Amino acid sequence: MQAAISLQNLTVSYRRHPALHHINGSFARGSLTAVIGPNGAGKSTLLKSILGLVRCNDGQVVTHADVGRIAYLPQQAEIDRSFPITVQDCVMLGYWSRVGLWGGIDAGMVQRAQQALAAVGLEGFAGRPIASLSVGQFQRVLFARILLQDAQVILLDEPFAAIDTRTTSDLLRIIQSWHAEQRTVIAVLHDYEQVRRAFPQSLLLARNVVAWGDTGEVLCDENLQRARAMAEAVDEHAPVCAVGESA
């Protein structure tokens, strides 16, 4: 299958300690992959490397031709919600990469933003300040923004953290619809049962790749134990990597 994104010997270090260590593999076009692993395994760093937000100390991320835009949902904790904008304006930031600072927003775009809000179950919320929303409502807003971005590759960092069951299943349906549209979706997740149910592919990380492939095969006891053991070893004896550093 054709690759959307390839990782070639990808190594990223913070203060000379590798968070990702010689990662090799590809995300196939149209694949739906869960990135899983213990805390500190390098999952968020992987998404940031794909986006170019952290520097690769060795190796590279190759985004294959005509993949186009990449949409990104960061962890909510990384977003400042005190910024005084409305739900509609926040959603319309999804147009940013296309219209830029001086581009115009036409009536059709406003209508599509309203449709995106309806699709995530937030009809009637357009004029609300984002600071007034619950965590789950705000996550729906961020999904609506991704709908407008119309990206071929979508990266989601813990999309269901602190989100209730109903919102989770609504947002999972949207992820499934992206998958049905042949978009490439990569999501950092912690709930292994949910991964088993809804994500055909998994990448199990513990700084290195522990396993990458069909979820049923990746999520076996042996691999999970190996990931835990590797993560524990990192805490106590993290080797200093010879390559440079990212932050």
Ligand SMILES: Nc1ncnc2c1ncn2[C@@H]1O[C@H](COP(=O)(O)OP(=O)(O)OP(=O)(O)O)[C@@H](O)[C@H]1O
């Ligand atoms: N900006 C940074 N500066 C220094 N170290 C960092 C930075 N960001 C991440 N790290 C370290 O890199 C390692 C991997 O972090 P990362 O956030 O990628 O892990 P994760 O798998 O997403 O963890 P979690 O499941 O806890 O969110 C951790 O040891 C973390 O402390």
